[in-house]
Amino acid sequence: MATTVPTLPKASSWKLFFKTVFARAYPRIVGQQREKSWMFFDIFLPILSIAAYVYVYRAIGAPEEYIGFVVLGGAMTAFWLNVLWSMSSQLYWEKEQGNLALYIMAPSSMMAILLGMALGGMIATLLRAIVILFIGGWLFQVRFVVTDFWTLLLVFFLTMTALYGLGMMSASLFLLLSREAWHLANLAQEPIYLISGFYFPVKNLGFWLALSASLIPLTMGLDAMRQLVFPSAAQFGFLDVRIEVIGLSVLCFIFLLGARYLLNYMEKLSIQEGRLTESRR
Amino acid sequence: MQTRLASFLSFSWRSFRLATWLGWQIESNWADPFLFTIYSLIKPLSSAAILVIMYSIITKANFDSPIFPYIYLGNAFYMYVGHVMTGISWAVIDDREHYKTMKYIYTAPVHFPSYLLGRGVARFIIASISVVVTIVFGMLFLNISIDLTQVNWFFLY
Numbered sequence A: 001m002a003t004t005v006p007t008l009p010k011a012s013s014w015k016l017f018f019k020t021v022f023a024r025a026y027p028r029i030v031g032q033q034r035e036k037s038w039m040f041f042d043i044f045l046p047i048l049s050i051a052a053y054v055y056v057y058r059a060i061g062a063p064e065e066y067i068g069f070v071v072l073g074g075a076m077t078a079f080w081l082n083v084l085w086s087m088s089s090q091l092y093w094e095k096e097q098g099n100l101a102l103y104i105m106a107p108s109s110m111m112a113i114l115l116g117m118a119l120g121g122m123i124a125t126l127l128r129a130i131v132i133l134f135i136g137g138w139l140f141q142v143r144f145v146v147t148d149f150w151t152l153l154l155v156f157f158l159t160m161t162a163l164y165g166l167g168m169m170s171a172s173l174f175l176l177l178s179r180e181a182w183h184l185a186n187l188a189q190e191p192i193y194l195i196s197g198f199y200f201p202v203k204n205l206g207f208w209l210a211l212s213a214s215l216i217p218l219t220m221g222l223d224a225m226r227q228l229v230f231p232s233a234a235q236f237g238f239l240d241v242r243i244e245v246i247g248l249s250v251l252c253f254i255f256l257l258g259a260r261y262l263l264n265y266m267e268k269l270s271i272q273e274g275r276l277t278e279s280r281r
Numbered sequence B: 001m002q003t004r005l006a007s008f009l010s011f012s013w014r015s016f017r018l019a020t021w022l023g024w025q026i027e028s029n030w031a032d033p034f035l036f037t038i039y040s041l042i043k044p045l046s047s048a049a050i051l052v053i054m055y056s057i058i059t060k061a062n063f064d065s066p067i068f069p070y071i072y073l074g075n076a077f078y079m080y081v082g083h084v085m086t087g088i089s090w091a092v093i094d095d096r097e098h099y100k101t102m103k104y105i106y107t108a109p110v111h112f113p114s115y116l117l118g119r120g121v122a123r124f125i126i127a128s129i130s131v132v133v134t135i136v137f138g139m140l141f142l143n144i145s146i147d148l149t150q151v152n153w154f155f156l157y
Helices: A013-033 A036-059 A066-089 A090-097 A100-106 A111-138 A147-176 A181-187 A190-195 A207-212 A218-229 A231-236 A241-273 B002-029 B033-059 B067-098 B102-107 B112-141
Strands: none
Touching: A013 A036, A013 A111, A013 A181, A036 A066, A036 A111, A036 A207, A036 B033, A036 B067, A066 A090, A066 A111, A066 A147, A066 A181, A066 A190, A066 A218, A066 A231, A090 A100, A090 A147, A111 A147, A111 A241, A111 B067, A147 A241, A181 B002, A181 B033, A190 B033, A190 B102, A218 A231, A218 A241, B033 B067, B033 B112, B067 B102, B067 B112, B102 B112
């Protein structure tokens, strides 16, 4: 008696790409909600850090706008930490845990896997950032006055695209690292908070330093958002919002293209050399 | 009785000493020495620089005010809180979740509390380097005057 083996329809091309994006984004979003205590600490600890900077500003008699700058900057740190620990170093962790080989062997695009990681991380972090923003705003009596909602939305969208594009690009670079990936990710915290102006207007660093720091999308993104959310912040702004929108668009293009190029390069290198770590290890 | 105490102390000391060595290897030698040096210097200085810039924007760089050393030193010594608190607790997570060696260490003839304390020492050393670097930077470049002869070292420790 002949038996018929049921065959599942195979996804291909764009359908496969989007299914992979969804499949990789799903555990990110669900996983974030599984451990309730983590959610609490993910919100509570940044608020403690924000509170420390707010009280320093209050102790030295800073204008109220600065309190708002700190709250907004503090909320945006969630995105930087997510990009750093869950994007840039993610492929390195996957390599450590043995999942990377499965990703590479899977009949799907690595770009789709990275995009899924980015989308899932972005949505999960957005929820946390909104809560931090509301609690911080309520605790420290910050008045947010949105002057142009659609531009604010555009700036946020461009900042996130460029930022997660940077994360996707650096994920390939982190693959080259061995154990010091942890140190490197850790090193990119406080120095980036400093040069990107998370807790003060980046304009104060001087034009050239602020311009160099603008390679990190959060620098221009945060500066533009501050100008759009606090009307009096225009005087503290580094560049005009329109210029920052153009700058962020350019960064989106460069980082997404760079992510694709580096991923292909790493794949080629690993095939040629038969390894994925630097030569001295 | 004395022999048992001496044996216990020797046992604990050996566990502590070896765990300290292991902790230091994990924290430092497993990374590129150049990267580790940069990491140990840049991170605390950046953290201090955020406060310095915040302060200088608002006060127009009035570093002579007594509130500045107060904020600066508070920030410098706060590094101990993070490093020491995470030092021991992270050792448990690292050994259990990452290296999967916790059960072997627990069942090995080591004094476990001394082992954990030893693992935390590496981070304490890194924190101490960061604190010293931050304070020296403040004394050299930000006019923070600390008279070492006036410090009450006994109460400080």
